[in-house]
Amino acid sequence: MTNALSKLLETRDWLMADGATGTNLFNMGLSSGDAPEFWNETETDKIRTLYRGAVDAGSDIFLTNSFGANASRLKLHDAQDRARELSRLSAEIAREIADSADRPIVVAGSVGPTGDIMQPVGTLSHADAVEMFHETAEGLKEGGADVLWVETISAPEEFRAAAEAFKLADMPWCGTMSFDTAGRTMMGVTSADMVGIVEALENAPLAFGANCGTGASDILRTTLGFRAQGASLPIIAKGNAGIPKYVDGHIHYDGTPELMADYAVMARDSGATIIGGCCGTMPEHLRAMREALETRPRGNAPTLDQIVAALGAFTSEGDGTGDDTAAPKRERRGRRRS
Numbered sequence: 001m002t003n004a005l006s007k008l009l010e011t012r013d014w015l016m017a018d019g020a021t022g023t024n025l026f027n028m029g030l031s032s033g034d035a036p037e038f039w040n041e042t043e044t045d046k047i048r049t050l051y052r053g054a055v056d057a058g059s060d061i062f063l064t065n066s067f068g069a070n071a072s073r074l075k076l077h078d079a080q081d082r083a084r085e086l087s088r089l090s091a092e093i094a095r096e097i098a099d100s101a102d103r104p105i106v107v108a109g110s111v112g113p114t115g116d117i118m119q120p121v122g123t124l125s126h127a128d129a130v131e132m133f134h135e136t137a138e139g140l141k142e143g144g145a146d147v148l149w150v151e152t153i154s155a156p157e158e159f160r161a162a163a164e165a166f167k168l169a170d171m172p173w174c175g176t177m178s179f180d181t182a183g184r185t186m187m188g189v190t191s192a193d194m195v196g197i198v199e200a201l202e203n204a205p206l207a208f209g210a211n212c213g214t215g216a217s218d219i220l221r222t223t224l225g226f227r228a229q230g231a232s233l234p235i236i237a238k239g240n241a242g243i244p245k246y247v248d249g250h251i252h253y254d255g256t257p258e259l260m261a262d263y264a265v266m267a268r269d270s271g272a273t274i275i276g277g278c279c280g281t282m283p284e285h286l287r288a289m290r291e292a293l294e295t296r297p298r299g300n301a302p303t304l305d306q307i308v309a310a311l312g313a314f315t316s317e318g319d320g321t322g323d324d325t326a327a328p329k330r331e332r333r334g335r336r337r338s
Helices: 004-011 022-027 036-042 044-056 071-077 080-099 126-143 156-169 191-200 216-228 257-270 283-295 304-311
Strands: 061-063 106-111 147-153 173-177 207-212 235-239 244-247 250-253 272-277
Touching (some): 004 106, 036 080, 044 080, 044 283, 061 080, 126 147, 156 191, 207 216, 235 257, 257 272
Parallel strands (some): 235 272
Antiparallel strands (some): 244 250
């Protein structure tokens, strides 16, 4: 299998990833609590629309609708034996859309966390985690994914299990963690910690970074943290479209296309090579991001004060690394767009 992502990375100094999966599918009628992976079989036209929306908006990479396609998560829907099948279907549809595009497009097989806590804190063993990730990986490989993409991970043990599983599948991969707890992951990993974890892996990813988390400001601070460690691999930044708010009983993200355009350029200047969006990021956000990346000149890495001025206040005073004195204090007057 050719390594499509490596080829693009060799010829471009930035690539644009896609936006939200869940937000877009909810807008298409997915009900809360339902497994979106079932739509790979029952609502294939809507999944095509999801993928095509990212490609048409300018994404070079888009993720498959397989985030929860592992035995542990699917067990909640009595479908634990369908992980490989649903993963394969997600990639087959993606391959169809990518191959019909007029430019090279990378299909990234999304692999989300198992939803279980690993030993010794929880009950999930390393071997079982590897087995689950391997099953998903094989399905994505069969469906034609170019690269595997583990995302929204919080525990280093789970990240390592995914790396081992992807080696078994003989697939290139990327990996992101979610730094959503005062600059750390839920399990306490900092940006500096993640660089150490990635560099110690026997099966290294093609790129690594952060996704989801809190607002766009916070993920840029994390990206700067990766850069400060002298990370040798390309960095991924895939932040949410602003801050989530409840509006008329639904979650709404307040980031406008203009804000996400500013975010995309600042992510590039902060050291990210692969730039995309996460929750709340729609095709209109992606179009603005692509235009900004193509038309605005590269600049110096932004300071924390510049990030706050452009995107709004951080949700915590520090990024968890101990060097918190330089972080602007949280203010309610941060620039917000709704």
